[in-house]
Structure formats: structure tokens, C-alpha cells
Amino acid sequence: MAAAAARRLRVLTRRGSLSPAPSTAAPAPRSPRDPRALCTLSTRLRSGAGEDEIERIRREFEDAKRNYLSIPAAIKDMPKMNPQGIYVNKNVKLDDLHVYGFDYDYTLSHYSEHLQCLIYDLAKKHLVDELKYPESCLKYEYDRSFPIRGLYYDRLRGCLLKLDFFGSIEPDGCFFGRRKLSLSEIKELYGTRHIGRDQAKPTCWADGCLLF
Template identity: 90%
Template sequence: MGAAAAGRLHALARCGSLSPALSTTTAPRSSRGLRALCTLSTTLRSGAGEDEIERIRREFEDAKRNYLSIPAAIKDMPKMNPQGIYVNKNVKLDDLQVYGFDYDYTLSRYTEHLQCLIYDLAKKHLVNELKYPESCLQYEYDRSFPIRGLYYDKLKGCLLKLDFFGSIEPDACFFGRRKLSLSEIKELYGTRHIGRDQARQLVGLMDVFCFSEDKHFDGNSWRELFDVVIAQANKPTFYNSDHPFRVYDTQKDTLAFTAVDKFLPDQVYYHGCLKSFLQITKWRGPEVIYFGDHLLSDLRGPSKAGWRTAAVIQELEDEIEIQNSDGYRFQQAKLSIIHDLLGKVHATVVSTEKGQVYRALLDELNAERRQCRSGMRDLFNSSFGATFLTDTGRESSFAYHIHQYADIYTSKLENFLSYAPESWLHPPHDIKIMPHNAKVPASLFSTS
């Protein structure tokens, strides 16, 4: 092969990566030759791209035929345990010497009727005490609308669901009961991502409605199970304040002003702070595990103090049951295939003449993806979807807080009865974020 021919082949191999700055430094005759070779290379690549689009189209049609039934491989996949304990950080149960508990929705679990009662009491308070219009009384509690982990924007009046990175879910932003479109979200916020300044106006709805703890002191027998009972602790300020403890007289309903320098098992204490609590008890942080349902007010403080933390999340059980269902896993596998095909389409170069075929396939894949996402969301909640996941399959902001503040999490305390006291709980090595979220691979669908 002559030197000139070798040079042309070398230029052809490099022309796809030549920048305008490089091409202008070449001699005029050589640059014309290189431009011709680059045009030829682009034409060849677009021709190959058109063949690739046809191949992707055939893959898509094969996949749609496989969608007609649920593969046996999906039905045979192992199920996640709805009553399991899921681990973010290693915990040795036999290292724990002290167990602390929040009361509402941790030690005490309530029926769904409580939500309706609290909603009705709140309506009456708004109308009778705060002088809201009496028309507010006509509203009824809709248990199918809200989920945990939402955010309320105090300035704009919107109810939002955020993902793991603090971005607004496009199909989960409501003003009242009206879902806002993506253009309306961008008009209000400028972008889907919530910045630090905007985050200050958000109120996180991390727990379910509950009464104050002091409403439940209807007997003494349960107190005998605990070394220390504290009410009106005013979490989360309990963890960073200097408030003194006060002794509560359960007979006279009064507080004593005497200093508290030790805890007695037959007493109830009010207020206080973490600093004084640790000084009195002498308990070391790693020996203590605290259970709570509210990620911020219950668990953030103990986590920063070096305690082990456990989140009790009653929604977990139902959501795992849904994730275990053949219907959900079927949709998840479909979505995985569609994402793979979309990635191939976006990586393909086609000529202008074939642009219509390219766009048609892209539109079909995007429509199929929207249908899958909608079907998966409706299995959990038609308004906001899953508590732990977004419609795109990413972990939600609520999941982020669990990962940040809870060493372990489960649906109820009774689940610990299935574990030996000396158990060593450790996270799965192949899970990066939420260990209860099973991943359904696209390979379970045969597209041959």
C-alpha cells in the first residue's frame, strides 16, 4: 500500500473526531479531501444507523409479543419478606444494652379510623377556633390521596413528591387536588430541582397524623416494662436543647420543680434533653438503639448522637406485597426492556431522510414507557405512586431520609421476634440504596 493511500485511510479513521480547529490547520487541498472523506464516513454511519433502527424495531416487536403473558421466570423469582428487617448499616443485636421507643405508630399502632377522626377534629378546629369558612366542614378525608414522605410548600401551596436528589416528580405535584403539568411546575419553580433556598419553605410530611403522647396515660402496668418514661420531650429540640427534666405527678396532674439527678422506674418525666439524659443514665451511644416512625424528629437526633436507629414504617409491608406481585414485576421487567431499547435508539445516527422512522420508533417507546410507569404507580397510589420509589424507578426523598437516618427499618416491632437476640444484621453486598427494593432484570423476558 502506498504512503498516500495509507495517509487517506488514517485520515478516514480519524475524521469523525476532527475538530474545526484541527481541520483548518491542514493544507487547503488536503482539507477538501478530508471533508469529502468525513462526509463519506457520516453517510456510511447513517446507513448503518438506519439498519440499526430496523433491528431495534424488530426487537421491540418481539418484546411486545412476549408482553402477552407473564414469563414463568418472573413468577419463580424469590419474594421479599414483608415482615423482614432491612439493613442500611451493620447492627449486632447482642451489642445493644438499651432499647428506646417512640410511642405513637411505634409501640402503639392504630386503625385507619383514627385518620378520619383526626381529620374531622382538625376541620372543626379550623372553623371554630381559627374562623375558617364553614364550607370547610363539608370535606371528607380521602385515604386514597396522600402518602408519607410528601412535602408541602408553605409559600406556593403545592403538595410535592421529591426524588432521591431533591427534584420534583413531574406527575406528583398538586395544587389542592389538581395535578400540575410539567410546564406549570417549571413556571412556578423555574426548574424541577428544589434548591436550598426553596427547600426552606417546604414542610416534610414524614409521619402519619397522631395525637400527643400524653393522651395515652390510661394505666400504669405498661410503664413497669421500662426503666425510663419521658413525655412531652418536644422532639427534635430534645436532642440539642438544655431543658431540665421535670417529675410528673400522675395523680395530681402537676409538675414538680425539684432537680432530677436520677431516673426511677415508677416515675414519669417531662421535657428534658439528650445531654442530661446521657449524664444521668451513663449509657454509651453505640449501646443504645432508638425506634421511631418519624425520620426527622425521632431518628435524626439519635443518629447524630451516635445511637443506633431503627425506623418503623407501617407502609413497608403493603408496598413489599405489591412489589412481590407478578403484575408489578411484569411491568418492571417491561420498563427495563424499554429503557434498554431507548438507549440504543438515542445512540444511533440516522440520515435526515430516515428521521421520520427514527422519531416514530422513539415516540412508540416513550408512549410504552409512560404506560408502564402509570401502571406501576397506580398499583400503589394513583396520585403519588409508591412511598419509597418515584415513577422513574429512582428512590424517593423519603427513601433518602431512611437511608440517611435509619440503620435498620421494618414495618412493625413484632418482626424482631423472628430474629435471635444475638443476630448480626448486615446489608446485602449488592444493594446500593434500599435493600427491600427488588430489581427485576430484563433478561427474564426472552426476545428471541
């Protein structure tokens, strides 16, 4: 009985008496990379349908450009700060200070390329004249290719280190004297490239910022 019904259904389907029910599902969106979608977009642009959007983007760009160019004038017109309202958060007895230092980040002036050489030479002279280092130190010359900023000096192992934001030794940032250590040598010394808080105690580490 079931076999006869199945044969009857196949016959009706071949004759066209039965057809699949139409799908009520929404068509799947086309991928932006679909050639048909690209053709549709190209057709819209050629027909002028996208000109309004392009014009809107152009207007927003021009507005942003005008705002940027007007910044200097806006700053110039700002009211000046009251000198009496500027103060430090911590009192400092200036009578006890002999030297004023400024942060080395071009906040006050632009430094020439000769400044680092001058600092290096003055540091050598100070080491020899004041701290009684050997006079052979004076023969060394400043090397621009050698790391100079954001460094740490490991007092226990004698290594000069460059650490990244996460406190890890950079692959090319570990020196013993002037010799760069390999990754295997770094692992042998520290066990890992990451420096823990226990290893970075003040008694073991010194901030070697700038040249020192």
C-alpha cells in the first residue's frame, strides 16, 4: 500500500501536478565580496543614488578641516591663567637646591644632535674628576647606535635592559657591557624574559634612563 502511494507521488511530480512549496524565508544577504553585490553597488553609484552619501562625507571632512585649522586662533583667544592660581602640590625649599633639572622630552626646547655627545663627555669628566674613576674612561666616545633611554641596570648581574610595557625583556634589549646577549643567554640568566616584581626591587635595579 505504501509502495503504491510512493509510485503515485513520483508520477504526479514528473507530470508537474505537484511542485515544491514556495519558501517563505527571507533571502540571505549577499556578501560584500559577492560579484552580484558589487555590480549592484556600481550600478547605484553610476545612477547617482550614492552621490548624496559622498556629498555628506565631503561636507563632514571640510567641517573637520576647518575646526582643526581654527584651533590656534581659539587658543590665542583663551583667557590667560591667573599667576596667583598656579601652585605646586608639594612645597620645596629652593635654598637646598643647587641644580635644576628638566625632563628630557623636548617640553622646553628642541635639542640639537650634539647635546647627547655633550652630556656623555660631561658625565665622563664627572666620573673621573669627582668620583675618581680611572682616566682610561675618558677615551670612550658617545655611540648614537647604543640604547640610551628607558633602560634598567641590573646591579646583581651587570646587565643593561630594555623592558617593554608588560615588563618583559625585549629580544634585542639585553646587554652585558657593549655585547648584546642572545635569547638563550637571557633565559640562562633570568629563566624567562618576564621580570617579576621580586627581581625588580630597588636594591637590585636602578633606572638607567638617559645615558647613565
